Amino acid sequence: AQTIFVDPLKGKDTQTGTEMAPLATLDKAVAMAAGFTGKEPVTIKLFPGLYTLWEKQVIKSPASIEAVILPDDTDWQPAKMPVIQSVSGNNSGVQFPHSVGILVAAENVKFRGIKFTGNANPGVKYYYPITKEDSLLKGMEVSQCFFAGDRYTAPIQAGVWAHGPNSSIDHCVFYNCKNALLFFKKVENFSVT
Numbered sequence: 001a002q003t004i005f006v007d008p009l010k011g012k013d014t015q016t017g018t019e020m021a022p023l024a025t026l027d028k029a030v031a032m033a034a035g036f037t038g039k040e041p042v043t044i045k046l047f048p049g050l051y052t053l054w055e056k057q058v059i060k061s062p063a064s065i066e067a068v069i070l071p072d073d074t075d076w077q078p079a080k081m082p083v084i085q086s087v088s089g090n091n092s093g094v095q096f097p098h099s100v101g102i103l104v105a106a107e108n109v110k111f112r113g114i115k116f117t118g119n120a121n122p123g124v125k126y127y128y129p130i131t132k133e134d135s136l137l138k139g140m141e142v143s144q145c146f147f148a149g150d151r152y153t154a155p156i157q158a159g160v161w162a163h164g165p166n167s168s169i170d171h172c173v174f175y176n177c178k179n180a181l182l183f184f185k186k187v188e189n190f191s192v193t
Contacts, residue, residue, distance in 0.1 A: 002042045005068070008049035010030045019045075026051045026084070027067075029092065032061050046082035053086040058103045065102075067113030071171075081115040081146065082156035085154070086112045089123050098157070105132075108139040115146040118154030126157040128182075135185040143170035149177045158182040165189050165190035 004017040023029050033042040039061040041132035041150070048069070059065075069080045090097040099119050103112075111130060119127035127168035129147060130141055142160055149156030156177040161167065163185035170193045183190060 002033070002036050002038055002040055004032055004042065004044045006044060006051070007047035009047070010053055011047075021041070022047065026053065026057060027055075028113070030057045030059065033063055036061070045127075046114065048080045048082055051082060051084045053084060053101050055088050055089055056091045056100045056103055058105050059109050061106050062105065062108040064110040064112065065114065066110070070113040074161055080115060082092065083115045083117060084129065085117040086119045086127065086129070087121050088119065089121050092131075094124070098128065099124040100131045101129040103131050103133065104136065104137065104140055104162070107137050110141040111143070111145055112141075113144045113147065116159065117155070118149035118156045120154045122161070125155070127155055128161040129156060130160045130162070132162035132164060132167075137164050138166045140164075140166070141168045142172060144172065146173045146175070147172075147177050147180075148175045151176065151178065163187070169193070 005022040006029045007022040011022035013028040015021035017023045029044045043064045045068045069076050075107045086101040090128045092100050113126050116129035122158045147159035158179040159177050161182040165188035168191045
């Protein structure tokens, strides 16, 4: 398996992305993962800290984006959750102007143990941390994640907005989100635990 480590506090984007030489940004990790040629899924492991998204990140191959320390690990604490916050302006306008944090553009993508906060850009009215627009893509899992919005300063319209079959939402918290989940078009084998 291909694994990339990211640490916003100790990492550098000029490093190799190993556990001992982590990258600094999620942007660089997503770009590196897109360049891998192997058939094994890519795992992007996030150390605790704040990950700022200046633009939409597009996941183009099967991948897992997860915390180094997951909520069911014995030494987990809420402060150890990696935090992803977008400050991007409206970056998608298929039906109406809105902002997407991470666009899933591949099958079998997983998110585990991450805290997503709202978009702090004052020009954004509708923000979706995780979006899957292609209704033909199968398999998306979001587990042990925390979505925290504030309708006045950093809103989340919906924690996950997606289309397509085989989506699983498992043990997540949606705090002050306008909607927890929005699923449309070809929804089959969908589960929420």
